[in-house]
Amino acid sequence: MFKRRSKIFEIEKDSGFATRVLMLSMPSALVFMMLVALHLLPSSIAIMAYASIVLFNLVWLFPITFELQQLKKYIFKLSQDSSVDIDNMYMSESETQDIIDAINEMHHFWSNKAEMLEAQAISDTAVLDSLPDPIMMIDKNGSILGANAASHKLLGKNITERKIEEIITSNNFINAVARVVRQESDAENLIFYVSKSQEENDDDEKKLYAHIKRLPWVSKGRAVAVISIYDLTKALKIEKMQSDFVANASHELRTPLSIISGFIETLQTTAKNDPESQKTFLRIMSEQAGYMATLIENLLSLSRIELNQDSPPEDKIVIEPIVDDVVKALSLKANERNIKFNVNIPKQIPSITADPAQVRQLLQNLCDNAIKYGEEGKDIKISIKQHDSVPLSTSHVVASGPAVAISVNNHGSLIGSEDINRLTERFYRMQAHKDKNIRGTGLGLAIAKHIIIRHHGNMKISSTKRNGTTFTVYLPVEQPKN
Ligand SMILES: Nc1ncnc2c1ncn2[C@@H]1O[C@H](COP(=O)(O)OP(=O)(O)OP(=O)(O)O)[C@@H](O)[C@H]1O
Ligand SMILES: [Mg+2]
Structure with a gap:
């Protein structure tokens, strides 16, 4: 550790060197003084002998004092954790070397321990912060x-x-x-x-x-x-959402059910012999039964999608035939309102990893809305584009990498920004459409949202006077790898 160096010896003033030499020479001085007093030794020889003892003590005590001083400095520097310049130290005594070795070992042990504790504290903090x-x-x-x-x-x-x-x-x-x-x-x-x-x-x-x-x-x-x-706030909110959902679903089912029961009673009593009224009432009853069937179908659909929410789709699908399928299925309904589909799909659209039945359901719900809420006689535009990525969402995880954007655009009643934020809530319907008696369960977009979440995609809604209402669904080309 310490090298012997021919460096000029320096002793600090407060090292006690002079005192130590004097103290060590004191007994011999007393002996010489007694010998001179008793005339057993001439004073000149006593002085010379005493001087040589002092000189001997000087030479003998100097390295010990010097090395003690070095030791003091070394320990002080170690305690300050500053780097010790061992090249400037001069050690000659083997005991000093042993002490230094012991100190070094102890220092090494405690430094390792301190490093370990520091690392432990850092990892404990990281764990707690996570x-x-x-x-x-x-x-x-x-x-x-x-x-x-x-x-x-x-x-x-x-x-x-x-x-x-x-x-x-x-x-x-x-x-x-x-x-x-x-x-x-x-x-x-x-x-x-x-x-x-x-x-x-x-x-x-x-x-x-x-x-x-x-x-x-x-x-x-x-x-x-x-x-x-x-x-517990979030759990409470989920609990409330669930109870609201049950209350809403029961309410939605109870309304058509009470209409049907009312008409059954009328048919059995006042309209018993009125074939004209019977015809009208049976038509309304059949409509209400159809609505109940759709509602139950949508509720089951929603719970099925939610059940599979965490298992990403695995099939590779091409979107074009699905769009064709949806357009064909809805053409009769569109004709009733004198609406045509205007489909624009470029050739190079890549296939995507998705659940074909769910993508079909999603597009069908958007197109069905466009027919129901769009202006009579105005075309519905369906276009597909390639995108660099799915826009980020604050509510769910979206996949990274390229995406395909499917937009469904219609002209007709506009959607205000407050309504836009709530359209995908279960049972949420715009008041204007309820007032106009446009039938719907209010579940179509909630189903669409859950399909999109399962596919790690996103949906954007825009509604302006100039461009009409556009629902754009972004579906990633590849699903995230687990
Ligand atoms: N293209 C659109 N233009 C204007 N409003 C729309 C459009 N699409 C949806 N909406 C509004 O959003 C509400 C929710 O739509 P959603 O599809 O969830 O339910 P719905 O159409 O009422 O019922 P369902 O689809 O279950 O038969 C609709 O009631 C309507 O008020
Ligand atoms: Mg709908």
Whole structure:
């Protein structure tokens, strides 16, 4: 470690070198003084002998003092973690070398340990930050010692070293934390509410579940408890959506059912002998039964698609024959409103990985809408183009790579921006169309949306006076690989 170097010896002023030489020479000085006093030795010889002892001590103590000084410097520098320039050191004693070796070994051991701890702390932080739910550590005063990224997202950026009760003001929560910190309880679980942050433009409160756990006594740090929080708001929203869906579906089924029952009663009583009324009522009853059948078919369709939502399609399909098929199937309905399909498909459109039956259903729903809500006598334009990518979505994952864009355009009643955002909600129908008594279950676009999500695609809707209403569906050429 240390090399012998012929460098000029330098001893610091406070090294105690002179004192040490004097102290070591003191006993011999006393002996010589006594010998001179007793006339056993001439004073000149005593002085010479004493001088040679002092000189010997000087020569003997110098390297020890020097090396002690070097050792002091070395340990000081090591403790500061600065790099030690060992070339400038001069070591001659083997004991000093042994001490240095021992110090080096100890330093090496602790540096490795510190590096390991640092790496461990970094990976622990990364793991905690990757958790979707907030996790915090508090000390015995309720101050937050550490919080993961999800906590900062939920409760704000500067929460560390602040008191937990300043951040979460729910009384139930504060009391539960106090019970754990005061060692009255090992763990507490509770549900509490906080108001939503300003970015979330929702007036409702957030419903949160907290688990507060006291750390075992063996943990010697400042942390006494860990608080983990789960956001129940989303689950609650899904629950509400499900109950709304059941309520809507029952309502939609109950209306035609009550119409049919009403007419059955009329046919059995007042219209018993009126063939003309019977004919009209039976036609209405058949329409209502047809509507119920469509509604049930759409509901089943929706649940089937949702069931398969997570298994991406695998077939390679060409879109052109599917479009032809849909156009043929709807031509009768289109003729009734004097509408023609104007299809434009370039030759070089690539085949895509998709579920052919679902793509057919998706196009059929869009074209059916274009016929129903488009202006009588105006053409419906269907065009297909190649695209570099599927536009990104904030609600679901889209595939990367090239895509095919299928647009269905019609002229007729325009859709306002507020309605555009809600069209794919189940049972959502524009008031204007309900008022005009245009029949529909309000599920066609919800089905389209779920098909698109399963295909990792996207849909854009535009509605302007000049260009009419266009629904453009982007489907990726390749599905993402798992
Ligand atoms: N091309 C369009 N032009 C204007 N409004 C449209 C168009 N397509 C859909 N809409 C509006 O969006 C609503 C939802 O459409 P969706 O296809 O989901 O249901 P629907 O057509 O009412 O019923 P279904 O398709 O189940 O028979 C429609 O009721 C209508 O108000
Ligand atoms: Mg529809």
